[in-house]
Amino acid sequence: MSYVEDPGPGYGSLPPRAAFASDAASLSLSGTWRFRLSPTADFERDGFDDSAWDELPVPSMWQLHGYGKPAYTNVHYPFPVDPPHVPSDNPTGDHRRRFDLPAAWPAGPAVLRFDGIDSCARIWLNGVELGVTKGSRLPSEFEVGPLLRPRDNVLAVRVHQWSAGSYLEDQDMWWLSGIFRDVTLLARPAGGIEDYWLRADYDHTTGLGTVRVETDADVLLDIPELGVSAHPAGLALEVPVEPWSAESPRLYDGTLSTMAERVPVRIGFRTVTIDDGQLKVNGRRLLLRGVNRHEHHPRTGRAVPRDVALADVLLMKRHNVNAVRTSHYPPDPAFLELCDEYGLWVIDECDLETHGFGPLEWRGNPSAEPTWADAYLDRMRRTVERDKNRPSVILWSLGNESHTGPNLKRMAEWTRHRDPTRPVHYEGDHECSYVDVHSRMYATHAEVESIGLRSDPNERRRDLPFLLCEYGHAMGNGPGGLLEYRELFERYPNCQGGFVWEWLDHGLAAGDHFAYGGDFGEPIHDGNFVIDGLVFPDRTPSPGLVEYAKIIEPVRIEADADAIRVSNHYDVVSTAHLTFTWVLEDEGIAVAEGVLDVPTVQSGQSVSVPFPRLPATGGESWLTVSASLTSPSSWAPGGHVVGWGQLPVSPARVTERPARRGPVFRTAGRLLLGIGEFEPATGRLTTLGGHPVQGPRLDVWRATTDNDRAESAEGWREAGLYRLQHRVITVDADGDDLVVRTRVAPPALASGLLADYTWTSLGDRLQLRVEITPDGLEGTLPRLGLTMAVPGALGTAEWFGAGPGEAYPDSRQAARIGRFSRSVDGLQTPYVFPQENGNRADARWLRLTDAEGTGLHVEGDPVFDFTARRWTSADLEAARHTPDLVAGELVHLTLDVAQHGLGSASCGPGVLPRYRLVAQKTEFTLRFGVAN
Incomplete structure (x- = not known):
C-alpha cells in the first residue's frame, strides 16, 4: 500500500494527450459495476468470485449510495496534516466490471481511459496490474491491447478515499470518492492519430485565420466550409475566416485523417494577447462577466451528466454570464466542448489546492517541497494537454490557494513554454513574478480603484491586466455591491472584470431539504459555507443571479435628456441581432406598446433615439424599453430579453387628501377611531375594517443573513436589537388624533428608541405617522x-x-416599477439556510386579500418596503433548513422605511457606507384601509 502515500503522480499511465473522439472502435465501460467497500485481499484476481458484492453505478460517488457519509470542509483537511501520510482507516472501494468485446473489435493496440477517479486508484485488467493514478479530476490512460480477450474481460479498480494526492485536492467542496467520470476502452489503430494540437490563430488586422496541426502522424486536414481539402499537418495555412468569440462562437467543422483513423474537429479561430496592460482576444479588450463553477449535482455529487452541464451553460448565457473559471480543477471535457459551442470565455484551472496548510502558516506546504515537484508538473501537463484544442480556453490557471513556491513557478514556466498562446493565471503569486495577469480575491471596491489608477508600487503588477478571480460572494441573500464593481471595471481599462463566487449551491438532496456541512455528523466541517451559489442546488436561479444578470447586461438603456440612450457593452458584436420594444404602463397597467427604431450600435458605442409617441396617462407612468433576440439563438428562444431599462414618464397624480374625520371614541372600555379599534391601555390597533390585526408597532430586527452574521449581527445582538421590549408612555386623544408615545429598548441596556404613533381617521382609511428618535442607541x-x-x-x-x-438597498437593479401579484408563500425565497428574504421595495400600495378578494390595503407616503410571511422573524432566525419553517395561523407583515444593505461579508467586503442603515431620527407615514 506504499503507493497510497507516495507523493508522486502514480505510475503505468501513458503520456497525457488531447481529449478527442474518432471513428476508431470504442466501448463505454460506464454502467453497473460490482462494488465492495473496504479492502478485499486478491480481489484483482481474474477468477475472483464477486457475486456476493453489491452493485454500484459508474460514474458515481460511493458516499451518495450509502457507503460512508459525505463530509464538507472549506479549508481544513479532515485528517491529520502529516504529509504525505494519511490515516490507516482509509475507506477503500473495490470495483469490478466484466465485459465482452464487440464482435467487430479490431486486434491490436487499445487504451483504457479513466476521466476521473477520486482520489487514488490501482487498476488491473484480467489479473494484470496496469498502474496507479492520482489527480482525481484529470484523465489517465493505460495500454491494454495485449491483455484483451474476446469475452469475459475483468477490469478491477481499487479506489482509496485518502492518498498523498488528497493533500493537493483541498478545494472547498464535499469530500466524496469513487469513479465519477466515464471509463472508456479505445481501439488505437496502427497509423492512427495518437495526439494533435490544432492551432487556429486570427489576425484581426487582416481578417485571416492561420491553421496548423501539430502531430507526429501523417495527418491531413479538411475544412469543407473553407475549401480546405487534404492539407498536410505541420504546414500553416492562411484563409479568410470569421473569428471565434464568446459572443459569436463561430466554429468550423473539419476532419483530421490518416489512412487508419478520422477525427472530427471543431475549429475556432482566435488569438489571445496582452497588449498595453490589457487582456485581449482578437485585438479587443475583454470584460469578463464571469462565475466560478464547481462541478456538483445534489444527487450525484461531482458525477455531473452532460445534460446538467448543458443546463448550466444555457442558464449562464441567458443571464448574460460570458466567462467561467473552472474552480478549482479541469471540468469534465464535455463542459468545455459546450463552452466552445455556445460561447463562454474559460479560465481552465489545474487540479490543485493545498489550502489546509494555511492555518499552519504554510509549514510543509507541498508547493515549496521538492518531493512534490513531479506531482505538480504532472497535474499541469495533464490539464494543458487534455484541453489544448479548446478555443474557449483563453487562460491556464495553476490552481488555487496553494500559497507559492518553486513547484508552482515550474508549472508556470512549463506551461508558458508548452503553450505561449495563452497567458498563465494564479492568484497566489501575489508578486506576479511568474504569472501573466494580476489576480485577486475579494478585493474591496477601494482596492480595485487603486489598482485601476495604477498606483501599485510593484511595477510588475502595475503593468498587468487585473482580474478578480473571486468576488461577490453569493452566499445566502446577496451579494450586494455588484453595481459598484461593474462601474470600476468600466472606468479603468486594466480592470477587466471577474468571477462571482460561485455558480451553484452545493447542497445534497436529503429528503425534503438540501444538506450542508455538519448534516452528516462530520466532526470537522464548515457548515453552510458550501451553500454559496447564484443558483440553488436544483439549478433554480436565486435573486442574486437575477440581479447579476441585470448588472452585467450587454445592452444598457437609460434616459438621456429628452431621449433614450442605448449603449452597447458587448465586447465584440453589434446590436444587429436585437429588437427593441417598449411598453408604457400607467399605475402598473400596460396602456401602449410598440417597437423602438434603434439603429445598429457597434460594440462600445451609444446612440440616442427619440421617445416614441406616447398617449397621455392619468397617473404615475413608466416606459420600459427591452432589447431582445430577434431570432432564436442556440441558447435562447427569440424574444429572450438581454437588457432593459425603465424611464419615468409622469409622476403620481396629486390627489386632495380627505379631510380628517374623527374623533377618537372611548366607549364601554373600547377605543375607536374611524375604521379602527385599538387596545385602550396600549394604543395598539386590534381591528381594521372588521379584520382582526395585531399591531403595527416599531421593529428593527431581521433574521440575519449569512453576510450579516459575518459583519453586523454580533453588534446588533450586543445592542439587544433582537429582543426589544415596548413601554407605553401615554395613549392620548389629541383633538381628532390618537397619539401613542412609547419607548422601545432591550433588557439590561440603557439605550433604545422613542417611537410616537399618530393615528388620524381619513374616512375609509386610517393614517399613521411614526416619529422615531434614537435614545442613546x-x-x-x-x-x-x-x-x-x-x-x-x-x-x-x-x-x-x-x-x-x-430587492435590498445594494441589490435592487433587477427590480422594476410595476404592478405585481404573488401568493404570500410565493413571496418567500427558499434559501437553503433560512434567513432574511423576500423584501419588496418602494411599494406605493399593497393589498393583502383572501380568496374572495377582500382584505387590507396599505398605502405609502410616498413609498415603503414590505415582507409578508407565515412565520415570525424569530422563527426564521431559528431555522436551519427550510422544513423548520412551519406555517402558522397568521401572516406576519413588515412595513419598512429602510433596510440595511447586504454586502458580501460572508467572504468579502461588507456593506458600502451609502447602504448602511444608521440609527437616526426618522419620520414616515402610512395609510391603512380595507381592500374590496
Missing part, C-alpha cells in the same frame, strides 16, 4: 419599520412598486 440597524400580524386567510399580495423579485 448608536450604530446601524438591520431594518427600520413596523411589524404587524393579520389573518392567515389573507394569502395573496398585490402591489404597485418595485418587483417582481426581492
Whole structure:
C-alpha cells in the first residue's frame, strides 16, 4: 500500500494527450459495476468470485449510495496534516466490471481511459496490474491491447478515499470518492492519430485565420466550409475566416485523417494577447462577466451528466454570464466542448489546492517541497494537454490557494513554454513574478480603484491586466455591491472584470431539504459555507443571479435628456441581432406598446433615439424599453430579453387628501377611531375594517443573513436589537388624533428608541405617522419599520412598486416599477439556510386579500418596503433548513422605511457606507384601509 502515500503522480499511465473522439472502435465501460467497500485481499484476481458484492453505478460517488457519509470542509483537511501520510482507516472501494468485446473489435493496440477517479486508484485488467493514478479530476490512460480477450474481460479498480494526492485536492467542496467520470476502452489503430494540437490563430488586422496541426502522424486536414481539402499537418495555412468569440462562437467543422483513423474537429479561430496592460482576444479588450463553477449535482455529487452541464451553460448565457473559471480543477471535457459551442470565455484551472496548510502558516506546504515537484508538473501537463484544442480556453490557471513556491513557478514556466498562446493565471503569486495577469480575491471596491489608477508600487503588477478571480460572494441573500464593481471595471481599462463566487449551491438532496456541512455528523466541517451559489442546488436561479444578470447586461438603456440612450457593452458584436420594444404602463397597467427604431450600435458605442409617441396617462407612468433576440439563438428562444431599462414618464397624480374625520371614541372600555379599534391601555390597533390585526408597532430586527452574521449581527445582538421590549408612555386623544408615545429598548441596556404613533381617521382609511428618535442607541440597524400580524386567510399580495423579485438597498437593479401579484408563500425565497428574504421595495400600495378578494390595503407616503410571511422573524432566525419553517395561523407583515444593505461579508467586503442603515431620527407615514 506504499503507493497510497507516495507523493508522486502514480505510475503505468501513458503520456497525457488531447481529449478527442474518432471513428476508431470504442466501448463505454460506464454502467453497473460490482462494488465492495473496504479492502478485499486478491480481489484483482481474474477468477475472483464477486457475486456476493453489491452493485454500484459508474460514474458515481460511493458516499451518495450509502457507503460512508459525505463530509464538507472549506479549508481544513479532515485528517491529520502529516504529509504525505494519511490515516490507516482509509475507506477503500473495490470495483469490478466484466465485459465482452464487440464482435467487430479490431486486434491490436487499445487504451483504457479513466476521466476521473477520486482520489487514488490501482487498476488491473484480467489479473494484470496496469498502474496507479492520482489527480482525481484529470484523465489517465493505460495500454491494454495485449491483455484483451474476446469475452469475459475483468477490469478491477481499487479506489482509496485518502492518498498523498488528497493533500493537493483541498478545494472547498464535499469530500466524496469513487469513479465519477466515464471509463472508456479505445481501439488505437496502427497509423492512427495518437495526439494533435490544432492551432487556429486570427489576425484581426487582416481578417485571416492561420491553421496548423501539430502531430507526429501523417495527418491531413479538411475544412469543407473553407475549401480546405487534404492539407498536410505541420504546414500553416492562411484563409479568410470569421473569428471565434464568446459572443459569436463561430466554429468550423473539419476532419483530421490518416489512412487508419478520422477525427472530427471543431475549429475556432482566435488569438489571445496582452497588449498595453490589457487582456485581449482578437485585438479587443475583454470584460469578463464571469462565475466560478464547481462541478456538483445534489444527487450525484461531482458525477455531473452532460445534460446538467448543458443546463448550466444555457442558464449562464441567458443571464448574460460570458466567462467561467473552472474552480478549482479541469471540468469534465464535455463542459468545455459546450463552452466552445455556445460561447463562454474559460479560465481552465489545474487540479490543485493545498489550502489546509494555511492555518499552519504554510509549514510543509507541498508547493515549496521538492518531493512534490513531479506531482505538480504532472497535474499541469495533464490539464494543458487534455484541453489544448479548446478555443474557449483563453487562460491556464495553476490552481488555487496553494500559497507559492518553486513547484508552482515550474508549472508556470512549463506551461508558458508548452503553450505561449495563452497567458498563465494564479492568484497566489501575489508578486506576479511568474504569472501573466494580476489576480485577486475579494478585493474591496477601494482596492480595485487603486489598482485601476495604477498606483501599485510593484511595477510588475502595475503593468498587468487585473482580474478578480473571486468576488461577490453569493452566499445566502446577496451579494450586494455588484453595481459598484461593474462601474470600476468600466472606468479603468486594466480592470477587466471577474468571477462571482460561485455558480451553484452545493447542497445534497436529503429528503425534503438540501444538506450542508455538519448534516452528516462530520466532526470537522464548515457548515453552510458550501451553500454559496447564484443558483440553488436544483439549478433554480436565486435573486442574486437575477440581479447579476441585470448588472452585467450587454445592452444598457437609460434616459438621456429628452431621449433614450442605448449603449452597447458587448465586447465584440453589434446590436444587429436585437429588437427593441417598449411598453408604457400607467399605475402598473400596460396602456401602449410598440417597437423602438434603434439603429445598429457597434460594440462600445451609444446612440440616442427619440421617445416614441406616447398617449397621455392619468397617473404615475413608466416606459420600459427591452432589447431582445430577434431570432432564436442556440441558447435562447427569440424574444429572450438581454437588457432593459425603465424611464419615468409622469409622476403620481396629486390627489386632495380627505379631510380628517374623527374623533377618537372611548366607549364601554373600547377605543375607536374611524375604521379602527385599538387596545385602550396600549394604543395598539386590534381591528381594521372588521379584520382582526395585531399591531403595527416599531421593529428593527431581521433574521440575519449569512453576510450579516459575518459583519453586523454580533453588534446588533450586543445592542439587544433582537429582543426589544415596548413601554407605553401615554395613549392620548389629541383633538381628532390618537397619539401613542412609547419607548422601545432591550433588557439590561440603557439605550433604545422613542417611537410616537399618530393615528388620524381619513374616512375609509386610517393614517399613521411614526416619529422615531434614537435614545442613546448608536450604530446601524438591520431594518427600520413596523411589524404587524393579520389573518392567515389573507394569502395573496398585490402591489404597485418595485418587483417582481426581492430587492435590498445594494441589490435592487433587477427590480422594476410595476404592478405585481404573488401568493404570500410565493413571496418567500427558499434559501437553503433560512434567513432574511423576500423584501419588496418602494411599494406605493399593497393589498393583502383572501380568496374572495377582500382584505387590507396599505398605502405609502410616498413609498415603503414590505415582507409578508407565515412565520415570525424569530422563527426564521431559528431555522436551519427550510422544513423548520412551519406555517402558522397568521401572516406576519413588515412595513419598512429602510433596510440595511447586504454586502458580501460572508467572504468579502461588507456593506458600502451609502447602504448602511444608521440609527437616526426618522419620520414616515402610512395609510391603512380595507381592500374590496
